[in-house]
Amino acid sequence: MALELKSSDNKIFEVEELVAVQSETIKSLVEDGCADNVIPLPNVDSKTLELVLDWCKNHVDMKLDEEKLKEYEDKFIEVDQAVLYDLLLAANYLNIKDLLNRACQKVADMLKGKTPEQIRETLNIVNDFSPEEEEEIRKENLWAFEE
Amino acid sequence: MDKTVLPIMDKTVLPSDKSIEDRISQLPDEMLISVLSFLTPKEAFRTSVLSHRWKCLCPFLPRSLDFDGLYTMWEIERGKKSLQFERKKFLQWVNDTLKSCRVSTIDEFRVCFQFDDGSKSHVDGWIDFAISKGVKRLELDFTATDPFKDASNFYRFPNERFTSDKTCIKSLTSLTLKYIRVTGELLEHFLSNCPLLERLHVDNSEDLVNLNICGSSLKLKYLHIIHCLKFKSIEINAPNLESFGYVGKKIKLHVHSAPHLLDVRIGSMYAFGSLSSYLYQLESLSLAVHSYTYEGVKFPEFQTLTKLKHLKVTVDASEGSSLLGLIPLIEAAPFLHKFVFELILWEINFPKKARKVKKYPNEHLKEVEIVGFAGRAIDIQLVVYLLESAINLEKIIVNLCAPYVVGIPCPRNIRTTAEYKGAREAAMRLKEKQLTRAEFVIM
Numbered sequence: 001m002a003l004e005l006k007s008s009d010n011k012i013f014e015v016e017e018l019v020a021v022q023s024e025t026i027k028s029l030v031e032d033g034c035a036d037n038v039i040p041l042p043n044v045d046s047k048t049l050e051l052v053l054d055w056c057k058n059h060v061d062m063k064l065d066e067e068k069l070k071e072y073e074d075k076f077i078e079v080d081q082a083v084l085y086d087l088l089l090a091a092n093y094l095n096i097k098d099l100l101n102r103a104c105q106k107v108a109d110m111l112k113g114k115t116p117e118q119i120r121e122t123l124n125i126v127n128d129f130s131p132e133e134e135e136e137i138r139k140e141n142l143w144a145f146e147e
Numbered sequence: 148m149d150k151t152v153l154p155i156m157d158k159t160v161l162p163s164d165k166s167i168e169d170r171i172s173q174l175p176d177e178m179l180i181s182v183l184s185f186l187t188p189k190e191a192f193r194t195s196v197l198s199h200r201w202k203c204l205c206p207f208l209p210r211s212l213d214f215d216g217l218y219t220m221w222e223i224e225r226g227k228k229s230l231q232f233e234r235k236k237f238l239q240w241v242n243d244t245l246k247s248c249r250v251s252t253i254d255e256f257r258v259c260f261q262f263d264d265g266s267k268s269h270v271d272g273w274i275d276f277a278i279s280k281g282v283k284r285l286e287l288d289f290t291a292t293d294p295f296k297d298a299s300n301f302y303r304f305p306n307e308r309f310t311s312d313k314t315c316i317k318s319l320t321s322l323t324l325k326y327i328r329v330t331g332e333l334l335e336h337f338l339s340n341c342p343l344l345e346r347l348h349v350d351n352s353e354d355l356v357n358l359n360i361c362g363s364s365l366k367l368k369y370l371h372i373i374h375c376l377k378f379k380s381i382e383i384n385a386p387n388l389e390s391f392g393y394v395g396k397k398i399k400l401h402v403h404s405a406p407h408l409l410d411v412r413i414g415s416m417y418a419f420g421s422l423s424s425y426l427y428q429l430e431s432l433s434l435a436v437h438s439y440t441y442e443g444v445k446f447p448e449f450q451t452l453t454k455l456k457h458l459k460v461t462v463d464a465s466e467g468s469s470l471l472g473l474i475p476l477i478e479a480a481p482f483l484h485k486f487v488f489e490l491i492l493w494e495i496n497f498p499k500k501a502r503k504v505k506k507y508p509n510e511h512l513k514e515v516e517i518v519g520f521a522g523r524a525i526d527i528q529l530v531v532y533l534l535e536s537a538i539n540l541e542k543i544i545v546n547l548c549a550p551y552v553v554g555i556p557c558p559r560n561i562r563t564t565a566e567y568k569g570a571r572e573a574a575m576r577l578k579e580k581q582l583t584r585a586e587f588v589i590m
Contacts, residue, residue, distance in 0.1 A: 085170045092178060104178065107171065108185030116196045124169040128198050137196045141205075142244055144192035 003030070004038040005053075011046035012038060015053055022056040024095035043093045048086040051076075055099050077106045081123075172200045180207050188255065189213070209254040212277075214241050216260035223261070224292040230261065238269055245276050253277065257286040263300045271305050278316055283343075286323035290350075298353045298376070304329040309336060321346035328354045335359060338367065345369065353377050360385050361403075371412065393418060394435065431457035437464075455480035461550060463491035470529040471504055477533075482511050486533070489550040490519040490526055492567065504532055512537040516544040518553060522573025530577060540585040545574045547590065 001017040003026070021027040029035045041049065055076060062069040079087070084106060091100040111119055120127060129137070138145045171179075183191040183204065188211030195202045216237050222228045237260050256277035262270060270287070277285055289302055304327050309316065319341040329352045338344060338360060346369040349355060355375040360367065361384035370385070371392030372378065380399035383391070388405040394414030400421040402408075408425050412433040419426075426432075432455060458480060460473060470488075477486060515533050520526055534543065546553070547570045571589070578587045 082170070085174070088174065088178060092175070100178075100181070104181040105185050107182045111182070111186060111194065112190065116193055119194070120197060123171050125172055125197050125201075126169065129196070134196055137202065139247070140249060141192050141195060142247055144189045144195075 003035055005049065006038050006040045007044055007046040007049045008042050009046050011049075013046075013049060013053060015056075016060075019053065019056045019060050022059055022096055023052075024097070026094065041094070044090045045086070048083075048090045051083070051087060052090050052094065052096065052099065056096070059098065073102055077102055081110075172198065176204065176207070179204055183208060187211075210250050210252065211255035211257075212244065212248070212253055213255065213257045214244075214259065215257070220259075220261050220290070220292055234260070234262070234266070238266065241273060242269065245273065251280070253280040253282050255284040255286075256280075256282045257284070257288070259286075259288040259290070261291055262289045262302055263291075263296075264302050265300075267302060270302055271308075274305060275308070281318040283318050284321040284346075285319065286321070287325070287327055288323065289326040291326055298328075298351070301326055301328050301351075301353075303327075303354075304333065306330065306333050309333060309340075316341050317343070319344055323348040323350075324352065325350035326352075328352055330354045331356055331358045338362065338365065342366065347371075348373075350374060351376075357381070373414075391422075392433075427452060428454055430454050431459075433459040433461075435461040435463075437462075450479070452480040453482060456482060456484040457487075458483055458485070459487040459489070461489040461491070463493055464525065465493055466523055466525055468525060470525055471532070473529065474504065474532065477509070477512075478507060483509075484511060485514040485516075486512060487516040487518065488529070490517065490521060491550055492519070492521050492523070492525070504528075506532065506536040509537045510539055513539060513541045514544075515540065515542075516546065518546040519549045519567075520545045520547055520570050520574055521567035522570035523567070527573065527577065531582065534582040534585075537583070537585075540583050542586045542588065543583065544588045544590065545577075547571055547574065 002014050003017050003020045005013045005015060005020065005026075007013065017030065021030060026035070026039065029039060044052070058072050058076075059069070062072060077084075084103060087099065088103045088107070091103055110122060114122065119125065127134075174182075179201075183194065188209055191208050192205070192210075195205045214237070216233070219228060219233050219237070223230045223233055241258065256273070258270075258273065274285075274287075287302075291301075304324065310333070316337065317340070319337070320343045322337060322341075322344065323346070325348075329349065331354075334347065334349065334355070335358065338347070339362070342364070343366060345366050347367065348369070348371045350371075350373040352375050354377070355372070356377050356379050358372070358378075358381045360370065360382065363386060365385045366387055367385045368387050369390040370383070370388060371390070372381065373392065373394045375395055378395055378398055380401075381393070382401045382403065383405065384403040386404060387407060389407050390410040390412075391402070391405070391408060392412035393400065394412070397415070397417050400418055402422060402425065405425060406428075409429060410431040410433075411422060411425070411429055413419070413422070414435045416434070416436065427450070429452065432452075458477070460476070462470060462473075464470070470490075473488065477483060512533070515530075515537065517526060517530060520530075530543075530545075534540065547567070549567075574589045578589065
């Protein structure tokens with residue numbers, strides 16, 4: 001059975017039900033009988049939706065081959081920061097647990113092994129603490145900053 | 148790590164590349180907390196200093212206090228530092244941190260350093276602190292680097308505090324005690340009073356004599372008892388047990404029921420008898436074998452171990468032995484994915500002549516690791532067999548460090564020989580022979 005999904009920029013995607021229900025959000029719509037017409041997804045643009053559907057399709061196809069799936073996932077998640085955040089938000093909105101998990105892990109990898117200064121640099125975070133405030137936080141959580 | 152004060156950014160300075168905005172801080176709370184859950188508790192907490200938005204996540208992060216002195220302990224062992232001095236420093240570090248710790252709960256409390264009963268008042272205080280903060284994972288690793296240390300002087304776990312029901316330890320999920328004197332009665336008490344206890348690991352407690360583990364509601368998944376010299380008997384009736392380890396001399400071992408047992412670590416062959424009915428459900432097995440005869444390693448007859456994916460065998464042998472006796476065990480596990488063998492060579496003498504072995508292609512073996520590679524006939528024979536029969540092998544790691552040295556920082560400085568002479572050259576020659584398409588790593 002095929003379902004029709006509409007992205008925020010009005011592009012229609014036709015997908016197999018089996019693939020689409022990897023999203024718990026879509027799954028509940030199907031179960032509630034609300035999936036007969038086109039399902040609008042106002043929070044996901046076509047570029048991201050295409051990627052997400054590729055993920056879902058491969059998870060159905062490679063379900064039994066753990067190694068091949070892992071290889072695919074590792075390759076899939078090698079994307080720009082901007083695309084990564086879009087994927088994160090889409091996976092959250094569509095409730096696709098494994099994609100959400102993998103994307104969170106990728107963001108965590110960007111933070112690993114970096115000092116707060118390096119993290120701010122990489123992710124463009126503005127430091128809105130005064131020097132005194134920052135010193136206070138370091139003192140309060142001494143065990144985390146002590147090496 | 149660098150302790151100098153890091154330069155603090157003037158808050159009016161904006162990032163130079165304004166086109167890339169800070170999107171990560173805009174993600175919802177739950178998502179950031181998920182991201183932080185992939186970091187170590189320390190790393191996660193450090194993000195609290197990034198900006199106000201990140202600080203707000205603090206109360207939701209798992210809290211861990213990990214005082215690890217492993218590196219310092221080995222420096223002391225090598226005579227580079229003084230135990231007295233370092234111990235005092237360590238005590239101060241822990242005590243000061245606990246004093247300034249203002250959180251209301253902690254998830255993990257771990258101390259790894261050489262302490263004995265002389266520091267009892269301090270350690271008792273730390274345990275009180277951890278329990279009062281509802282600790283979930285408690286680990287006290289007081290491993291003595293000196294093997295001849297007097298075991299009767301090891302730190303005694305404060306029984307009295309726990310035998311009165313007033314102390315609330317309901318939050319405990321994992322308890323690891325190494326080189327600490329704790330009795331079987333106390334452990335049984337923990338098992339009955341900690342409904343969430345999943346993991347119990349006791350190493351080197353001479354007060355542990357008997358252990359009776361039973362209870363239909365037991366959540367215990369992991370139980371390892373290692374090198375407890377006076378240990379005599381254990382009875383296990385733990386419906387959720389997944390991993391069991393016992394290393395020590397022969398004891399009365401009775402496992403009544405463990406339908407989910409997947410992983411076993413045993414220090415000697417005699418335990419096979421008591422666990423024989425569970426062998427066929429195991430996914431991973433780790434055993435230690437002593438090869439005293441010239442025929443080499445011998446195993447009892449095995450039927451097919453269809454579920455076994457990981458096998459680790461530690462062999463201590465003299466050079467005249469043969470490791471080819473391991474082959475029937477490898478062949479008994481047709482779906483074996485990873486095989487690790489650790490070689491402790493206790494006598495280098497005249498190597499036995501190479502024996503011809505019938506090779507059956509092994510389709511599933513993907514990874515092999517040899518620890519303590521000596522580059523002598525005894526291990527080369529086995530390695531060649533593995534390389535030639537494992538047709539789908541992806542990786543082979545030849546680790547030249549002796550097994551007892553693995554895990555110790557900077558082993559090359561240790562006084563005893565950590566590597567066998569000529570091993571590296573032999574490994575390189577083996578690599579050059581190109582017997583396999585697999586990645587060949589020498590370390």
